[in-house]
Amino acid sequence: IKTYRYHGALLIAPTREEKALLMYLHSGERTEFHFDFGNRLHWFRLDLEHYNRLRLEQDHSDDYQTLSEYDLRKTALEQSSMVKEIANCNPKALYFQENLITGESWYYFRVAFPHDGKPVKNTFTAAQIASAAEFKKRLLGMGAGAMYSGSSIQLDRIMADQLYNIQRVETIDYIGYSMEHACYVLGNVAMKGGVLHEINGEDFFDIGKLSIKSLNKSVTLSIKRDRDAYRSDWVNLLWAAFGAKGLAALTFWFGTLFAEQIRATQSSYPFLEVVGEAGAGKSTLIEFLWKLFGRNGYEGFDPSKSSLAARARNFSQVSCLPVVLIESDRERMGEEKSHIKSFDWDELKTAYNGRSTRARGMATGGNETYEPPFRGAIVISQNNPVNASEAILSRIVHLYFDRSTQTAASGEAADELKYLSCEAVSGFILAATKREKAVMAEITAKTRDYLKELRASPHVKMPRIAETHAQMLAIADALSLVIKLTDEQKTALKAQIVTMAGERQQVINNDHVLVQEFWEAFDYLDGGDLSILNHSRDASLIAVNLNHFLQVATERRQQVPPLRDLKKVLKTSSRRKFVDVKVVNSSLRGTQSQLATQSGSMKCWVFQREK
DSSP: OHHHHHHHHHHTOSSHHHHHHHHHHHHSSOSEEEEEETTEEEEEEEOHHHHHHHHHHHHTOGGGTTSOHHHHHHHHHHHHEEEEEEESSEEEEEEEEEOTTTOOEEEEEEEEOSSSOOOEEEEEOHHHHSOHHHHHHHHHHHSTTOOBOOOHHHHHHHHHHHHTTOEEEEEESSEEEETTTTEEEETTEEEETTEEEEOOTTSSEEETTEEEEEOOOSOOOOOOOOGGGOOOTHHHHHHHHHHHHHHHHHHHHHHHTTHHHHHHHHSOOOEEEEEEOTTSSHHHHHHHHHHHTTOOSOOOBOGGGSOHHHHHHHHHSEESSEEEEESTTOOOTTOOOTTSOOOOGGGGGGGGGTOOSOOEEOSSSSOOEEOOOOOSEEEEEESSOOOOOHHHHTTEEEEEEOSTTOOHHHHHHHHHHHHOOHHHHTHHHHHHHHTHHHHHHHHHHHHHHHHHHHHHOTTOOOHHHHHHHHHHHHHHHHHTTTSOOOHHHHHHHHHHHHHHHHHHHHHHHSOOHHHHHHHHHHHHHTOSSSOSSOOOSSTTEEEEOHHHHHHHHHHTTOOOOOHHHHHHHGGGOTTTTEEEEEEEEOSOTTOSOTTOOSSSEEEEEEEEOOO
16 A cells, blocks of 8 residues: 555656655665656755754754654655656657567657657667667657757666566567467557457557567558458459459459468468450559558559569568569560569569478678568569469469450449548458368368369369469358358359369460570471571471571561560470570571571571471
């Protein structure tokens, strides 16, 4: 009770001097200490010699005989102590946070003001709290007008009191799911073990023995937690606007919430490619799917506009959320910008298995490197299909949208999806992550069954295509645990995924469109008894000099793809398998053809003949 009365007296102390005296009399030991009053930081100092002299005078003076011992001490203290303001605000250390990967650490502070201004919260480094000058500069930069005028010794005493046994908060440098903590950190909410937690007043999540927060400020999720505000009719709108393909895109999007867990059990998670005609609704679809996760007004980023470092950071800032690459097929208007390193799809190979897309050296004296794993899922949205190697194409589940199926009803449904607010549908991510355990059990159980079915299909030959689409079929089953789908919608969705598997196999079997055009032109120009383009002396090979090919095609008035684009895809040729680019001894030298070469050696692209 005595302690409670003391704290109550501190709370209602009318002046800063009264509060300082209460603190001194309670402690009875410290002659100097800091305290806050009215959200200002003050320093109390007692002149002990003056105090002792006054106490002796009291003992020998008749004027003080009527006062109690407490009043005598208080009177002497008032005359021998000094209270000085050392900060026009009240900085308070809340907790210690550390990035274990980079070794950086910070102290998280809240700074309150005596005026009506809202308290500000931000970090101080160890160096900034170890020096009065650095502390003053950081405080001024953190809060407008916040000023510290104390000494370094006073700051040391303040920090010694505030930082003793300070709370530690674990951190992650991304938004989404943390495998180490088995917890979703989604902006201002967190989900662990199916239980929703809200962020506390000190900007971290206090979940039992776990204290955690995200350091990432780039990705902002605004998730509505009110169940009554959640609209579940968006599923039928999506069906009306985009049909089974829209549900297939939703299935992949839903699966990204569990990409880390799926990779942990099945070692991979596929990429999604959404391509099609301009105006087919690709952007509308992706922006709406983002709203389901609480991200409003966002579609993706253009990797061809980004540096390698920027792309690596985009890939690293989310976990169990999509990373959307848009418009990376954009033409450069016929201008070759050699100073800009173009985006290579092969950079994404390792992301399929959740491995790092880029490593960077650490700022240490040793040979440490930082290779953050890829924790998200790749979504590609553009007008033209991806031009890449078979290794990339086989990792992709592909959706093509055109305007042929658009009707007035689908347009109205798409418009309604477009104008749905983030608050109305963002409850989906909470409903999905809440059922993490059930969803993963369903995916794990069903993937094997669907894998057997697809492997038995005559339309699917490549094992990786069977694996990626088996995962999609299993995720489609798990989707029914979160939203209500009609039997018609379930049947159409599964049929769509099976069709996508067959189409992907066909793409793998076929050459790229530009490669097909090249061989059509080659066969036309090189046909007949007289060979005028094939420089190879080996009957099993075809050797083509591209400049010679372009010369012949131009003279015969044949339209051929630009050599710059052709060189990017010729290595993927499967009908006539690419061998190498090398110098060959031309077989056309000295022939009667007017287009024969005059030199014996030619740099050629070499391919195997068809069997």
